[in-house]
Amino acid sequence: MEGQSEIDRINHSERLGEYCLSDRGYLKCTFEGLTMTGLPLEKHPEILTFHCSTSSGDYAYGSAYARAL
Numbered sequence: 001m002e003g004q005s006e007i008d009r010i011n012h013s014e015r016l017g018e019y020c021l022s023d024r025g026y027l028k029c030t031f032e033g034l035t036m037t038g039l040p041l042e043k044h045p046e047i048l049t050f051h052c053s054t055s056s057g058d059y060a061y062g063s064a065y066a067r068a069l
Helices: 004-011
Strands: 016-021 027-031 034-040 046-053 060-066
Touching: none
Parallel strands: none
Antiparallel strands: 016 027, 027 034, 034 046, 046 060
16 A cells, blocks of 8 residues: 555445455456455465456556455
């Protein structure tokens, strides 16, 4: 996250999609034009790390999300 403005933007947006576990046990979230594939960190399972890519394959990045307590 890059500050409160990004958090606010995400909190006020909506994307519909679906999720499943891949054959390798990865969490796979698919939205229109975006796929996120990830697993919890081994030493910190409260943090999910994702590889994110567009359906066209022209843009990819990584993200990490901590579970809210």
